[in-house]
Amino acid sequence: MEENEVFDEQTPVEENATEVVEDKIADPSKSKDAKWYALHTFSGYENVAKENLETVVTKFGLQNRIFDIIIPMESVVEEKNGKKKLVERKSMPCYIFVKMIYGDDLWHNVTRTRGITGFVGPNGRPLALTEEEVRKNKLEKIKVEANLQIGDKIEVIDGPLEGTIGQVQSVDAENGIATVLVEMFGREAPVDLDYTQMRKIEL
Incomplete structure (x- = not known):
């Protein structure tokens, strides 16, 4: 195959090939x-x-x-x-x-x-x-309910920052994401985390 080719000419599909009937839905x-x-x-x-x-x-x-x-x-x-x-x-x-x-x-x-x-x-x-x-493989976002508010303390339970304690700075409930202030490499830095990556620390 030539280096600049994206796609070979398509081989004709046999007449008895399985057909897919697409659902008549909006999406x-x-x-x-x-x-x-x-x-x-x-x-x-x-x-x-x-x-x-x-x-x-x-x-x-x-x-x-x-x-x-x-x-x-x-x-x-x-x-x-x-x-x-x-x-x-x-x-x-x-x-x-x-x-x-x-x-x-x-x-x-x-x-x-x-x-x-x-x-x-x-x-x-x-x-x-x-x-x-x-x-x-996190191919689709999982809808998770989390009663998070600004100022809440959380523990990171997934990812490279697992075990880190942080404080919620902002919450995007619609997308299931929170911006959390954590200590990273000797200084505090904000990171965006999915709800699935953290648990709220009950005081």
Whole structure:
């Protein structure tokens, strides 16, 4: 494949290929048929694969079949030259996740996109992620009720700051996020945390 190619010419789909009947709903991404799948990429090609698949979605008008493409990231503390800093890195190198309504007619569109080697599943066939896997990889925001107010003390229970005590500075209840003032690298700094990453300390 040429270096600047995004997508090979699509092989015609056999006449008896399975057809997907899309739900007649306002937002097809909310359909029960819309599921998350893992795709394997060439090493170091995660961003290229994501961008090229987005191009394929636009080129072939697949916006009602392929809804979201995510490169899993995580925050980690790195130390360099005696200084620590919080950085973002890929949590699962060589993988991207795609939310889509899969059908055999999309096989070539996805697997022949430059940078993608195939679906993750038995014999390379697509296998949708379970709800637990979706939660574990934080592919969709989980609605969590938390009675947080400005000034509340919290403990971070997930992520690189796990075990840190902080104070709530602001609350975004609609998106389930709070800005918390924590001590980090010897000084206080505000960080945005999901409700799922903290617990309120009852005084």
